[in-house]
Amino acid sequence: MPEASQTADVSTAPAPGSHPAPDADPLSSGTADGPPEAADGPPATADGPSGAVNGPSGAAGGLPGARVSPEALDEHATPYGRPGKPLAKNPFLIGLTAGMGLLTAWALAQALVTSRSVIVLVVVAMFLALGLNPAVEALQRRRLARRWAISIVFGAVILFFVLFGLAIVPPVSQEAASFISAVPGYTQELLANPTLKELDSDYQILTRIGDYITSGGLAQTVAGGLVGAGAVVFNAFFSGVTLLVLTLYFLGSLPSIKDYLFRLVPSSRRERTRGLGDEIISGIGGYVAGNLLISVIAGVVTWVFLAFAGVEYALALALVVAVTDLIPLVGATIGAVLVSGVALLQSVTLGIVCAIFFLVYQQVENYLVYPRVMKRSVDVAPAVTVIAALFGGALLGIVGALLAIPVAAAIALIIREVVIPRQARL
Numbered sequence: 001m002p003e004a005s006q007t008a009d010v011s012t013a014p015a016p017g018s019h020p021a022p023d024a025d026p027l028s029s030g031t032a033d034g035p036p037e038a039a040d041g042p043p044a045t046a047d048g049p050s051g052a053v054n055g056p057s058g059a060a061g062g063l064p065g066a067r068v069s070p071e072a073l074d075e076h077a078t079p080y081g082r083p084g085k086p087l088a089k090n091p092f093l094i095g096l097t098a099g100m101g102l103l104t105a106w107a108l109a110q111a112l113v114t115s116r117s118v119i120v121l122v123v124v125a126m127f128l129a130l131g132l133n134p135a136v137e138a139l140q141r142r143r144l145a146r147r148w149a150i151s152i153v154f155g156a157v158i159l160f161f162v163l164f165g166l167a168i169v170p171p172v173s174q175e176a177a178s179f180i181s182a183v184p185g186y187t188q189e190l191l192a193n194p195t196l197k198e199l200d201s202d203y204q205i206l207t208r209i210g211d212y213i214t215s216g217g218l219a220q221t222v223a224g225g226l227v228g229a230g231a232v233v234f235n236a237f238f239s240g241v242t243l244l245v246l247t248l249y250f251l252g253s254l255p256s257i258k259d260y261l262f263r264l265v266p267s268s269r270r271e272r273t274r275g276l277g278d279e280i281i282s283g284i285g286g287y288v289a290g291n292l293l294i295s296v297i298a299g300v301v302t303w304v305f306l307a308f309a310g311v312e313y314a315l316a317l318a319l320v321v322a323v324t325d326l327i328p329l330v331g332a333t334i335g336a337v338l339v340s341g342v343a344l345l346q347s348v349t350l351g352i353v354c355a356i357f358f359l360v361y362q363q364v365e366n367y368l369v370y371p372r373v374m375k376r377s378v379d380v381a382p383a384v385t386v387i388a389a390l391f392g393g394a395l396l397g398i399v400g401a402l403l404a405i406p407v408a409a410a411i412a413l414i415i416r417e418v419v420i421p422r423q424a425r426l
Helices: 002-012 070-077 091-114 116-140 146-191 194-203 205-214 217-252 254-263 267-309 314-324 331-346 348-374 382-396 398-425
Strands: none
Touching (some): 091 116, 116 146, 116 398, 146 217, 146 314, 194 205, 217 254, 267 331, 267 348, 314 331, 382 398
Protein backbone atom coordinates (compact mmCIF):
# COMPACT_ATOMS: atom_id res chain seq x y z
CA MET A 1 0.00 0.00 0.00
CA PRO A 2 1.25 3.54 -0.58
CA GLU A 3 1.22 4.47 3.09
CA ALA A 4 3.39 1.46 3.96
CA SER A 5 5.93 2.25 1.30
CA GLN A 6 6.23 5.78 2.55
CA THR A 7 6.80 4.56 6.03
CA ALA A 8 9.42 2.11 4.88
CA ASP A 9 11.25 4.80 2.97
CA VAL A 10 11.31 7.09 5.96
CA SER A 11 12.49 4.41 8.32
CA THR A 12 15.34 3.33 6.09
CA ALA A 13 16.63 6.85 5.36
CA PRO A 14 19.76 7.87 7.30
CA ALA A 15 19.49 10.41 10.02
CA PRO A 16 20.56 14.00 9.19
CA GLY A 17 24.29 14.39 9.61
CA SER A 18 24.96 10.63 9.99
CA HIS A 19 27.32 8.61 7.78
CA PRO A 20 26.39 5.51 5.80
CA ALA A 21 27.55 2.11 6.89
CA PRO A 22 30.89 0.88 5.56
CA ASP A 23 29.29 -1.77 3.40
CA ALA A 24 26.56 0.51 2.06
CA ASP A 25 26.58 1.76 -1.48
CA PRO A 26 27.66 5.38 -1.53
CA LEU A 27 25.26 6.19 -4.31
CA SER A 28 22.32 4.74 -2.40
CA SER A 29 22.96 6.83 0.73
CA GLY A 30 22.13 10.14 -0.86
CA THR A 31 18.84 11.83 -1.42
CA ALA A 32 16.89 11.71 -4.57
CA ASP A 33 18.07 15.17 -5.62
CA GLY A 34 21.86 15.03 -5.41
CA PRO A 35 25.17 13.56 -4.18
CA PRO A 36 25.79 12.04 -0.76
CA GLU A 37 26.32 15.38 0.95
CA ALA A 38 23.66 17.85 1.80
CA ALA A 39 21.76 19.55 -0.98
CA ASP A 40 23.60 22.82 -0.39
CA GLY A 41 26.81 22.04 -2.33
CA PRO A 42 29.71 19.74 -3.10
CA PRO A 43 31.86 17.97 -0.52
CA ALA A 44 33.69 20.34 1.78
CA THR A 45 37.42 21.03 1.40
CA ALA A 46 39.93 22.86 3.63
CA ASP A 47 39.41 26.10 1.73
CA GLY A 48 35.82 25.70 0.64
CA PRO A 49 32.61 26.97 2.14
CA SER A 50 32.31 23.93 4.46
CA GLY A 51 36.03 23.31 5.36
CA ALA A 52 37.37 22.29 8.69
CA VAL A 53 38.35 25.85 9.58
CA ASN A 54 36.55 28.33 7.38
CA GLY A 55 33.49 26.38 6.26
CA PRO A 56 30.09 26.53 7.92
CA SER A 57 30.04 22.80 8.64
CA GLY A 58 33.68 22.24 9.77
CA ALA A 59 34.76 20.62 12.95
CA ALA A 60 35.50 23.98 14.52
CA GLY A 61 31.94 25.13 13.99
CA GLY A 62 30.13 22.21 15.58
CA LEU A 63 29.09 18.74 14.63
CA PRO A 64 29.98 17.35 11.18
CA GLY A 65 27.46 18.45 8.68
CA ALA A 66 26.04 21.20 10.90
CA ARG A 67 25.68 24.66 9.45
CA VAL A 68 27.31 27.69 11.13
CA SER A 69 25.94 31.17 10.84
CA PRO A 70 28.02 33.94 9.14
CA GLU A 71 28.13 35.86 12.42
CA ALA A 72 29.72 32.90 14.24
CA LEU A 73 32.17 32.43 11.34
CA ASP A 74 33.29 36.08 11.51
CA GLU A 75 33.74 35.87 15.26
CA HIS A 76 35.90 32.76 14.89
CA ALA A 77 38.04 34.13 12.00
CA THR A 78 38.50 37.61 13.53
CA PRO A 79 38.28 37.31 17.31
CA TYR A 80 39.10 41.01 17.76
CA GLY A 81 36.44 42.27 15.41
CA ARG A 82 36.16 42.80 11.69
CA PRO A 83 38.85 45.10 10.17
CA GLY A 84 37.77 48.49 9.01
CA LYS A 85 38.49 50.30 5.78
CA PRO A 86 42.17 50.82 4.84
CA LEU A 87 43.72 54.15 5.78
CA ALA A 88 45.55 54.64 2.48
CA LYS A 89 43.51 57.73 1.62
CA ASN A 90 43.51 59.22 5.08
CA PRO A 91 44.98 62.77 4.90
CA PHE A 92 46.50 62.45 8.36
CA LEU A 93 48.31 59.23 7.42
CA ILE A 94 49.55 60.74 4.16
CA GLY A 95 50.92 63.78 5.96
CA LEU A 96 52.52 61.64 8.66
CA THR A 97 54.19 59.41 6.05
CA ALA A 98 55.48 62.43 4.12
CA GLY A 99 56.83 64.00 7.31
CA MET A 100 58.59 60.80 8.34
CA GLY A 101 60.09 60.53 4.86
CA LEU A 102 61.45 64.08 5.08
CA LEU A 103 62.88 63.48 8.56
CA THR A 104 64.52 60.26 7.37
CA ALA A 105 66.06 61.99 4.35
CA TRP A 106 67.32 64.83 6.57
CA ALA A 107 68.82 62.35 9.05
CA LEU A 108 70.57 60.47 6.24
CA ALA A 109 71.95 63.73 4.83
CA GLN A 110 73.24 64.74 8.26
CA ALA A 111 74.83 61.32 8.71
CA LEU A 112 76.59 61.62 5.37
CA VAL A 113 77.88 65.10 6.20
CA THR A 114 79.07 63.99 9.63
CA SER A 115 80.85 60.93 8.28
CA ARG A 116 82.31 62.71 5.26
CA SER A 117 85.89 62.29 6.45
CA VAL A 118 85.41 58.56 6.96
CA ILE A 119 83.82 58.20 3.51
CA VAL A 120 86.73 60.06 1.95
CA LEU A 121 89.22 57.77 3.71
CA VAL A 122 87.38 54.67 2.50
CA VAL A 123 87.20 55.97 -1.08
CA VAL A 124 90.87 56.95 -1.14
CA ALA A 125 91.88 53.59 0.37
CA MET A 126 89.93 51.71 -2.30
CA PHE A 127 91.45 53.95 -4.97
CA LEU A 128 94.97 53.23 -3.70
CA ALA A 129 94.21 49.51 -3.50
CA LEU A 130 93.05 49.51 -7.12
CA GLY A 131 96.18 51.44 -8.06
CA LEU A 132 98.53 49.04 -6.28
CA ASN A 133 96.72 45.94 -7.53
CA PRO A 134 98.53 45.84 -10.93
CA ALA A 135 101.89 45.64 -9.14
CA VAL A 136 100.56 42.80 -6.97
CA GLU A 137 99.25 40.93 -10.02
CA ALA A 138 102.57 41.43 -11.79
CA LEU A 139 104.33 39.74 -8.87
CA GLN A 140 101.70 37.00 -8.90
CA ARG A 141 102.46 36.30 -12.54
CA ARG A 142 106.00 35.54 -11.39
CA ARG A 143 104.60 32.60 -9.37
CA LEU A 144 104.51 34.50 -6.10
CA ALA A 145 101.64 34.02 -3.65
CA ARG A 146 99.26 36.97 -3.36
CA ARG A 147 99.96 37.51 0.33
CA TRP A 148 103.70 37.75 -0.32
CA ALA A 149 103.13 40.02 -3.32
CA ILE A 150 100.96 42.31 -1.16
CA SER A 151 103.64 42.31 1.55
CA ILE A 152 106.33 43.36 -0.92
CA VAL A 153 104.25 46.13 -2.50
CA PHE A 154 102.98 47.44 0.81
CA GLY A 155 106.47 47.32 2.27
CA ALA A 156 107.72 49.43 -0.64
CA VAL A 157 104.98 52.00 0.07
CA ILE A 158 105.88 52.21 3.75
CA LEU A 159 109.57 52.47 2.87
CA PHE A 160 108.83 55.42 0.61
CA PHE A 161 107.04 57.28 3.40
CA VAL A 162 109.87 56.53 5.83
CA LEU A 163 112.47 57.84 3.39
CA PHE A 164 110.33 60.89 2.70
CA GLY A 165 110.14 61.64 6.42
CA LEU A 166 113.87 61.13 6.90
CA ALA A 167 114.60 63.49 4.02
CA ILE A 168 112.13 66.20 5.03
CA VAL A 169 112.22 66.30 8.84
CA PRO A 170 115.96 67.04 9.39
CA PRO A 171 116.12 70.08 7.07
CA VAL A 172 112.90 71.51 8.50
CA SER A 173 114.10 70.98 12.06
CA GLN A 174 117.47 72.53 11.27
CA GLU A 175 115.92 75.58 9.65
CA ALA A 176 113.49 76.01 12.55
CA ALA A 177 116.34 75.83 15.07
CA SER A 178 118.40 78.30 13.05
CA PHE A 179 115.48 80.73 12.91
CA ILE A 180 114.87 80.50 16.68
CA SER A 181 118.54 81.11 17.43
CA ALA A 182 118.59 84.09 15.05
CA VAL A 183 115.51 85.77 16.60
CA PRO A 184 117.49 87.82 19.19
CA GLY A 185 119.75 89.19 16.46
CA TYR A 186 116.72 90.13 14.36
CA THR A 187 115.23 91.86 17.39
CA GLN A 188 118.36 93.94 17.99
CA GLU A 189 118.47 94.94 14.35
CA LEU A 190 114.85 96.05 14.51
CA LEU A 191 115.43 98.05 17.67
CA ALA A 192 118.38 99.79 16.05
CA ASN A 193 116.40 100.70 12.98
CA PRO A 194 115.81 104.51 12.81
CA THR A 195 112.40 104.17 11.20
CA LEU A 196 111.21 101.84 13.94
CA LYS A 197 112.55 104.20 16.60
CA GLU A 198 110.59 107.07 15.06
CA LEU A 199 107.41 104.99 14.91
CA ASP A 200 107.91 103.90 18.50
CA SER A 201 108.31 107.49 19.68
CA ASP A 202 105.08 108.45 17.90
CA TYR A 203 102.85 105.39 18.59
CA GLN A 204 104.62 103.55 21.46
CA ILE A 205 104.74 100.30 19.46
CA LEU A 206 107.43 98.62 21.55
CA THR A 207 105.70 99.58 24.78
CA ARG A 208 102.43 98.03 23.64
CA ILE A 209 104.21 94.89 22.49
CA GLY A 210 105.91 94.60 25.89
CA ASP A 211 102.59 95.07 27.71
CA TYR A 212 101.02 92.38 25.51
CA ILE A 213 103.82 89.95 26.30
CA THR A 214 103.84 90.61 30.06
CA SER A 215 100.03 90.45 30.33
CA GLY A 216 99.94 86.81 29.25
CA GLY A 217 98.10 87.35 25.99
CA LEU A 218 101.04 86.13 23.96
CA ALA A 219 101.37 83.01 26.11
CA GLN A 220 97.68 82.16 25.62
CA THR A 221 97.93 82.71 21.88
CA VAL A 222 101.04 80.57 21.60
CA ALA A 223 99.53 77.83 23.77
CA GLY A 224 96.36 77.84 21.69
CA GLY A 225 98.40 77.70 18.52
CA LEU A 226 100.48 74.81 19.84
CA VAL A 227 97.36 72.89 20.88
CA GLY A 228 95.77 73.48 17.51
CA ALA A 229 98.92 72.46 15.68
CA GLY A 230 99.21 69.34 17.85
CA ALA A 231 95.61 68.41 17.09
CA VAL A 232 96.23 68.85 13.36
CA VAL A 233 99.36 66.71 13.51
CA PHE A 234 97.59 63.99 15.52
CA ASN A 235 94.60 63.94 13.15
CA ALA A 236 96.92 63.75 10.15
CA PHE A 237 98.89 60.89 11.72
CA PHE A 238 95.71 59.00 12.66
CA SER A 239 94.23 59.50 9.20
CA GLY A 240 97.46 58.30 7.59
CA VAL A 241 97.59 55.13 9.69
CA THR A 242 93.89 54.46 9.04
CA LEU A 243 94.41 54.97 5.33
CA LEU A 244 97.31 52.51 5.24
CA VAL A 245 95.35 49.87 7.19
CA LEU A 246 92.25 50.24 4.98
CA THR A 247 94.40 50.06 1.86
CA LEU A 248 96.00 46.85 3.12
CA TYR A 249 92.61 45.28 3.87
CA PHE A 250 91.14 46.30 0.52
CA LEU A 251 94.21 45.08 -1.33
CA GLY A 252 94.04 41.71 0.40
CA SER A 253 90.31 41.16 -0.18
CA LEU A 254 89.99 42.85 -3.57
CA PRO A 255 89.16 39.64 -5.55
CA SER A 256 86.41 38.64 -3.09
CA ILE A 257 85.00 42.19 -3.08
CA LYS A 258 84.85 42.18 -6.88
CA ASP A 259 83.11 38.78 -6.98
CA TYR A 260 80.58 39.85 -4.36
CA LEU A 261 79.69 43.06 -6.18
CA PHE A 262 79.36 41.27 -9.51
CA ARG A 263 77.01 38.71 -7.94
CA LEU A 264 74.61 41.56 -7.13
CA VAL A 265 74.13 42.10 -10.88
CA PRO A 266 71.42 40.00 -12.64
CA SER A 267 72.86 36.87 -14.22
CA SER A 268 71.80 37.92 -17.72
CA ARG A 269 73.98 41.06 -17.45
CA ARG A 270 76.72 39.70 -15.22
CA GLU A 271 79.23 38.73 -17.89
CA ARG A 272 79.11 42.10 -19.65
CA THR A 273 79.17 43.97 -16.34
CA ARG A 274 82.18 41.96 -15.23
CA GLY A 275 84.00 42.83 -18.46
CA LEU A 276 83.27 46.54 -18.10
CA GLY A 277 84.18 46.47 -14.40
CA ASP A 278 87.50 44.76 -15.05
CA GLU A 279 88.26 47.35 -17.73
CA ILE A 280 87.46 50.21 -15.34
CA ILE A 281 89.59 48.68 -12.58
CA SER A 282 92.43 48.15 -15.02
CA GLY A 283 92.14 51.79 -16.11
CA ILE A 284 92.28 53.03 -12.52
CA GLY A 285 95.31 50.89 -11.81
CA GLY A 286 97.02 52.09 -14.95
CA TYR A 287 96.29 55.71 -14.09
CA VAL A 288 97.73 55.38 -10.58
CA ALA A 289 100.80 53.51 -11.84
CA GLY A 290 101.34 56.05 -14.63
CA ASN A 291 100.92 58.98 -12.28
CA LEU A 292 103.44 57.47 -9.87
CA LEU A 293 105.90 56.92 -12.71
CA ILE A 294 105.56 60.54 -13.86
CA SER A 295 106.11 61.76 -10.29
CA VAL A 296 109.22 59.59 -9.93
CA ILE A 297 110.61 60.99 -13.17
CA ALA A 298 109.93 64.54 -12.01
CA GLY A 299 111.59 63.91 -8.64
CA VAL A 300 114.70 62.30 -10.11
CA VAL A 301 115.19 65.01 -12.74
CA THR A 302 114.66 67.74 -10.13
CA TRP A 303 117.13 66.12 -7.73
CA VAL A 304 119.81 65.87 -10.43
CA PHE A 305 119.32 69.52 -11.41
CA LEU A 306 119.28 70.86 -7.86
CA ALA A 307 122.35 68.86 -6.89
CA PHE A 308 124.19 70.10 -9.98
CA ALA A 309 123.11 73.71 -9.34
CA GLY A 310 124.20 73.59 -5.70
CA VAL A 311 120.82 74.19 -4.07
CA GLU A 312 120.69 73.21 -0.40
CA TYR A 313 118.47 70.29 0.64
CA ALA A 314 118.27 69.02 -2.93
CA LEU A 315 116.88 65.59 -1.97
CA ALA A 316 114.15 66.97 0.27
CA LEU A 317 113.08 69.50 -2.36
CA ALA A 318 113.06 66.80 -5.04
CA LEU A 319 110.76 64.65 -2.89
CA VAL A 320 108.46 67.64 -2.42
CA VAL A 321 108.29 68.04 -6.21
CA ALA A 322 107.57 64.31 -6.63
CA VAL A 323 104.71 64.39 -4.12
CA THR A 324 103.10 67.58 -5.39
CA ASP A 325 103.37 66.34 -8.97
CA LEU A 326 100.74 63.71 -8.11
CA ILE A 327 98.13 66.48 -7.95
CA PRO A 328 96.60 67.03 -11.41
CA LEU A 329 96.86 70.40 -13.16
CA VAL A 330 98.33 72.49 -10.30
CA GLY A 331 100.65 70.05 -8.52
CA ALA A 332 103.69 70.62 -10.70
CA THR A 333 103.24 74.39 -10.42
CA ILE A 334 103.02 74.23 -6.62
CA GLY A 335 106.23 72.21 -6.40
CA ALA A 336 108.02 74.56 -8.79
CA VAL A 337 107.01 77.64 -6.78
CA LEU A 338 108.14 76.08 -3.49
CA VAL A 339 111.53 74.98 -4.78
CA SER A 340 112.14 78.25 -6.63
CA GLY A 341 111.27 80.18 -3.47
CA VAL A 342 113.75 78.20 -1.38
CA ALA A 343 116.45 78.68 -4.02
CA LEU A 344 115.62 82.39 -4.16
CA LEU A 345 116.33 82.70 -0.44
CA GLN A 346 119.75 81.22 -1.08
CA SER A 347 120.53 83.32 -4.17
CA VAL A 348 118.51 85.51 -6.53
CA THR A 349 120.33 84.10 -9.54
CA LEU A 350 119.76 80.54 -8.35
CA GLY A 351 116.06 81.21 -7.87
CA ILE A 352 115.69 82.57 -11.40
CA VAL A 353 117.56 79.59 -12.83
CA CYS A 354 115.27 77.19 -10.96
CA ALA A 355 112.18 78.98 -12.24
CA ILE A 356 113.43 78.71 -15.84
CA PHE A 357 114.23 75.02 -15.34
CA PHE A 358 110.75 74.18 -14.05
CA LEU A 359 109.12 76.19 -16.82
CA VAL A 360 110.97 74.16 -19.45
CA TYR A 361 110.48 70.83 -17.68
CA GLN A 362 106.72 71.27 -17.30
CA GLN A 363 106.40 71.75 -21.06
CA VAL A 364 108.38 68.58 -21.66
CA GLU A 365 106.28 66.68 -19.10
CA ASN A 366 102.94 67.92 -20.44
CA TYR A 367 103.62 67.28 -24.13
CA LEU A 368 106.06 64.34 -24.13
CA VAL A 369 106.11 62.38 -20.87
CA TYR A 370 102.44 62.49 -19.82
CA PRO A 371 100.87 61.46 -23.17
CA ARG A 372 103.28 58.54 -23.62
CA VAL A 373 102.71 57.20 -20.12
CA MET A 374 98.93 57.66 -19.99
CA LYS A 375 97.92 56.73 -23.54
CA ARG A 376 97.19 53.09 -22.60
CA SER A 377 95.46 53.64 -19.26
CA VAL A 378 93.27 56.76 -19.49
CA ASP A 379 91.46 57.40 -22.74
CA VAL A 380 89.98 60.82 -21.99
CA ALA A 381 90.05 63.99 -24.05
CA PRO A 382 92.25 66.77 -22.64
CA ALA A 383 89.29 69.12 -22.22
CA VAL A 384 87.37 66.47 -20.27
CA THR A 385 90.43 65.90 -18.09
CA VAL A 386 90.66 69.58 -17.18
CA ILE A 387 86.92 69.89 -16.51
CA ALA A 388 86.85 66.70 -14.41
CA ALA A 389 89.83 67.85 -12.35
CA LEU A 390 88.19 71.24 -11.73
CA PHE A 391 84.92 69.66 -10.59
CA GLY A 392 86.71 67.09 -8.44
CA GLY A 393 88.84 69.76 -6.80
CA ALA A 394 85.77 71.90 -6.09
CA LEU A 395 83.92 68.96 -4.48
CA LEU A 396 86.63 67.17 -2.48
CA GLY A 397 89.78 69.26 -2.83
CA ILE A 398 93.00 67.44 -3.63
CA VAL A 399 91.35 64.05 -3.17
CA GLY A 400 88.65 64.97 -5.65
CA ALA A 401 91.21 66.16 -8.18
CA LEU A 402 93.06 62.84 -7.86
CA LEU A 403 89.88 60.78 -8.32
CA ALA A 404 88.33 62.91 -11.04
CA ILE A 405 90.36 61.69 -14.02
CA PRO A 406 89.85 57.91 -13.53
CA VAL A 407 86.17 58.51 -12.76
CA ALA A 408 85.87 60.51 -15.98
CA ALA A 409 87.59 57.65 -17.83
CA ALA A 410 85.11 55.14 -16.34
CA ILE A 411 82.13 57.30 -17.33
CA ALA A 412 83.54 57.69 -20.85
CA LEU A 413 83.91 53.90 -21.12
CA ILE A 414 80.31 53.30 -20.03
CA ILE A 415 79.02 55.90 -22.48
CA ARG A 416 81.07 54.41 -25.32
CA GLU A 417 80.18 50.76 -24.63
CA VAL A 418 76.61 51.01 -23.29
CA VAL A 419 74.87 54.28 -24.05
CA ILE A 420 76.01 54.88 -27.64
CA PRO A 421 75.25 51.31 -28.88
CA ARG A 422 71.80 51.46 -27.23
CA GLN A 423 71.04 54.80 -28.88
CA ALA A 424 72.18 53.35 -32.21
CA ARG A 425 69.60 50.52 -31.93
CA LEU A 426 66.67 52.89 -31.34
